[in-house]
Amino acid sequence: MKSTLYMKFVLLYAIFGFLSLFTVSALSSTLTSSYLEREISGNLYQEANLVTSDYLPRYFSEQISTADVYTQLNGMRSYLDSTIWFVDKEGNMIASAKSEDASYIPSYIEDFDPAEAGSSQYLIGDYHGYFDQKMITVIAPVTQKFSTKGYLLIHKPYRDIDQSRSIITRNTAIIVLVVYLLSFMIFMGIHFFIYRPLCKITDAAKQYASGNLDVVIPVDTQDEMGCLSASLNYMSSQLKDMEDYQKKFVANVSHDFRSPLTSIKGYVEAMADGTIPPEMQDKYLKIILFETERLTDLTRDLLTLNEFDTKDLLLDKTSFDIHEVIRNTAESFEGTCTAKKITIELLFASRKLHVYADKRKIQQVLYNLLDNAIKFSGTDSSITVETTERGEKVFVSVKDNGIGIPRSSLNKIWERFYKTDASRGKDKKGTGLGLSIVKEIIQAHNENINVISTEGVGTEFIFSLQRG
Known part of the structure; x- marks a missing residue:
């Protein structure tokens, strides 16, 4: 079944050659013989007409002798x-010129009948048995x-036609054989340059369909x-990268859900069986609340990313004051900044x-950007949010003086669930999805976001927006 179409093509090619x-x-053979008969008989008849119309009539008016006729016929x-015969109208031989093919004259x-050829201008055969071979x-x-007054008969051996026809x-x-061999070369070219690569591609596609994505x-x-x-x-x-990503995604989600759930379960069981005394339960209830907030944040972030993955995200674009949004967002971190003695400086291009x-x-x-900046900034530090205008674009910069991002991690920070080694030790609550969400939102607006970071110096995120 695998080579059915190929075998059909080979069979058709063989039939074509046969x-x-x-x-x-x-x-x-038949077409050539008919053509040569007409061509040669036409030439013979044309030569005969030249002689019968210009020369032989003078014999009957006694202007030339029989010897002159013999000389003319021998030349022809x-x-x-x-073999050439000159006869009168009753068929009596007047003069002739015999070739080697004629046994006698x-x-x-x-039974001489000058009209026995009918509508044809030539006869094929031994002409009343006077020749040992077929003549025209x-x-x-x-x-x-x-x-x-008479007739001129020209007998030419038919073997000349047979020889020409054979050649x-x-x-x-x-020529047909050469064309067939050339077409065979084309067939082999199709086999090596089309059929074999197509078979390899088909086999690989079957492997992909069965789940084997390692085939090249x-x-x-x-x-x-x-x-x-x-x-x-x-x-x-x-597809292989996507498969690896899905496995990693499931593993990360499972890990990030399992850790707080394990913690919550352990503390609840300890309080239920009396391992944790009532006077210390407030402390562990706060821990349970903290882990619950982690689960809430993780669930919210996953739902946000799902909006992008399913293409269901509809942007409600309007014209608004970006400075007002920055101020309101910065104010929401007032408590956290006060506790860590961090200041947020706003540098606006205009009011x-x-x-x-x-x-x-x-x-x-x-x-998300301010939350990251605060998490990775030390006490008594500052964070700068700056806006600039360039043509029809507005650029927003969020810059901190924190621990920075290692060079090897700069291209990975946008990956979901990715955390640098430093952030894993410093940020216990982070889900690793914040920057992924940031990039998805900016790309959904057909804009760009870039990061500049030096380890131990700080990090700056810059994204663009369309001017309203």
């Missing part, structure tokens, strides 16, 4: 390689003063097949600056 050779052998015999043609015969009348048929067969298609040509194989190889690598975006989503971007 029919080509059969057609040449069957039709070429040598030129036409034929009759003095009288029995033409008969031309000799007229004088509108009266037929033409052989050459035609050679070994087709590296620069044509359409190479482009298709490269596309499939790229697709398999992307008001309108942008065209989804206000709620941009507020979430600012919240």
